[in-house]
Amino acid sequence: xxxxxxxxxxxxxxxxxxxxLSCTYDTSESDYYLFWYxxxxxxxxxxxxxxxxxxxxNATENRFSVNFQxxxxxxxxxxxxxxxxxxxxxxxxxxxxGWGQGAQKLVFGQGTRLTINP
Amino acid sequence: xxxxxxxxxxxxxxxxxxxxxxxxxxxxHNSLFWYRQTMMRGLELLIYFNNNVPIDDSGMPxxxxxxxxxxxxxxxxxxxxxEPRDSAVYFCASSWAxxxxxxxxxxxxxxxxx
Numbered sequence: 452x453x454x455x456x457x458x459x460x461x462x463x464x465x466x467x468x469x470x471x472l473s474c475t476y477d478t479s480e481s482d483y484y485l486f487w488y489x490x491x492x493x494x495x496x497x498x499x500x501x502x503x504x505x506x507x508x509n510a511t512e513n514r515f516s517v518n519f520q521x522x523x524x525x526x527x528x529x530x531x532x533x534x535x536x537x538x539x540x541x542x543x544x545x546x547x548x549g550w551g552q553g554a555q556k557l558v559f560g561q562g563t564r565l566t567i568n569p
Numbered sequence: 570x571x572x573x574x575x576x577x578x579x580x581x582x583x584x585x586x587x588x589x590x591x592x593x594x595x596x597x598h599n600s601l602f603w604y605r606q607t608m609m610r611g612l613e614l615l616i617y618f619n620n621n622v623p624i625d626d627s628g629m630p631x632x633x634x635x636x637x638x639x640x641x642x643x644x645x646x647x648x649x650x651x652e653p654r655d656s657a658v659y660f661c662a663s664s665w666a667x668x669x670x671x672x673x674x675x676x677x678x679x680x681x682x683x
Contacts, residue, residue, distance in 0.1 A: 496660060497674075555664075559612040559613075
């Protein structure tokens with residue numbers, strides 16, 4: 452079974468600075484998808500960014516980018532120019548490729564709580 | 570477009586009572602997922618449906634939990650009888666089933682069982 456590990460329970464950063472959240476995963480599959488979701492205090496789960504394992508290019512969405520290292524099974528999230536609205540829990544998630552039973556489910560890490568200091 | 574809709578947003582009930590959580594997926598999506606979030610176990614999948622058919626219910630904790638999807642626009646998660654350890658936030662998510670689908674989450678239902 453796949454597992455996702457986020458080793459940083461909490462992180463903090465000064466407003467306008469850059470912060471990187473870490474995520475590692477364990478899988479024997481060669482094709483899969485990785486996601487970062489944000490959960491603000493409203494508890495709504497919001498998709499931040501996604502990465503297809505077959506793509507070598509790292510995904511980017513505005514101030515958010517990932518560093519995907521397939522061989523190391525690492526998938527970190529970089530937030531540039533941090534804003535107060537970025538304060539939230541961030542979850543890394545894994546999804547298998549394919550259609551077998553359970554393939555579509557998301558496997559989540561334990562989350563990292565990000566605080567933005569003004 | 571409206572996102573995934575869940576009701577109620579908050580539910581407080583007493584142990585032994587029946588609880589029904591409801592979900593309306595995004596129109597056009599054909600996959601629906603129920604997740605549970607607790608401090609101890611984090612986010613975990615309970616069950617998911619493709620085209621209204623349950624595909625994987627291996628995450629359903631026990632027989633007290635049941636889920637149905639009678640049509641493409643509605644699903645329920647029922648707990649009977651409820652226990653204090655069922656207290657959690659329950660999320661519904663939907664997607665267009667494909668190899669590249671992204672799941673979109675509802676706002677969640679916070680359930681408290683006294």
